Amino acid sequence: MKTTNLNFRHLYYFWMVAKEGSVTRAAERLDVAVQTISAQLSLLEQSLGKSLFAPQGRRLVLTEAGRVALGYADQIFLLGEQMLDALANSDVERTMRLTVGISDSLPKLISARLLEAALGLPERVKLVCYEDKFESLLGDLSVHKLDVVLTDRSVPPGATLRVFSHLLGESELTLFGVPSLAKKYRTDFPQSLNGAPILLPTRNNAIRGRIDHWFEVNGIHPNVVGEFDDNALLNTFGRNGLGLFPAPSALSKDVEEQFGAVPVGEMSKVREQFYAISNERKIKHPAIDAILLAIHRK
Incomplete structure (x- = not known):
């Protein structure tokens, strides 16, 4: 069986440099001298027989061997x-x-x-x-x-x-909004949504395609004022009254308690799965x- 004298302190210093993106920031985080970090990295690379970093401008980027080592670290x-x-x-x-x-x-x-x-x-x-x-x-x-x-x-x-x-x-989706917005767009829902300010997930989100299809089927052209990767950020903007936003119908009570938003109307047949x-x-x-x-x- 092949064995190597892997020094885990050297490996830890490598791990910190990879996480911080530079020797200087890793040294500050660990409260050691830059020279100490550099020396330990050099010893690790010598023991592995591989270069783990390559310079790119003022930064260090991982080599292919470095990416493999980082996964194990x-x-x-x-x-x-x-x-x-x-x-x-x-x-x-x-x-x-x-x-x-x-x-x-x-x-x-x-x-x-x-x-x-x-x-x-x-x-x-x-x-x-x-x-x-x-x-x-x-x-x-x-x-x-x-x-x-x-x-x-x-x-x-x-x-x-x-x-x-x-x-x-799974749960059907409902559009929610702060009370003033909900009151404005609840009447004649969903046709009332034409031109309404809407906050939506970005297009790489699993539910977005179903929402867009629902708008298309109902002949609705909303004003999409924001798209968000992060669901929590979307809800925060909705709580601030910047637009109507979708959320699972099963969470109606929770949405009202946490975000001060009330239902405007249910997006029938649009289901989010978990x-x-x-x-x-x-x-x-x-x-x-x-x-x-x-x-x-x-």
Whole structure:
């Protein structure tokens, strides 16, 4: 078996430089001299026999070998953090950790609802949640940095990653607005929406195509005043009265309480779906299983 004398301090310094984008920023973050970082990187590259960075102007960019090394370093140091958490909790009480990736297009109220079941287990559950783009989360799931991904779309057919989609549920969409806007556009809905200020998800969002089709079928030409990748930002602009915005009908009460917005009208036959994506065809994590059971009982 081939062995190498990998120095994990050298690897950690490499990891920090890759994350910070420069030796100077990594040195500031670690409170060590720039020369120390540079020397440790040089030793790591010598031991691996590969260049991990290449200069690009004033910045350092990862080489192909550097990108491979970074992927493994991410896993190594994430596992280190998980080990420390597990050891810190082992003397107090048994804690189940659930590391969740949440797609930035998924309504935050929906993700909170879905995770409530996990927190209701008899065992203590520690949630660790990360928000990112759908594709990035799938990559993290495939290398076991995440236990599950909550999202508004299934894994596309023909995907090379060995991950599996589990439909959690769906809800029709309703257009909401602050009371003054809702009052103005509620009468003669949906024809009243011609020229109405609308806030929508961007076109790479799973639900956007269905919304555009609904407008087209109903002969409506709204004034799209904003498009957002991030669902939370869309709702914030809606709360400030800058336009009407779509949200799942099932969350009507929550939308009113959190954003001060009331229903204008339901977008009939426009449904948003919610998925859990896992590494296993059959869910094995008790907390994820609890989420699925709670959904199926409703």
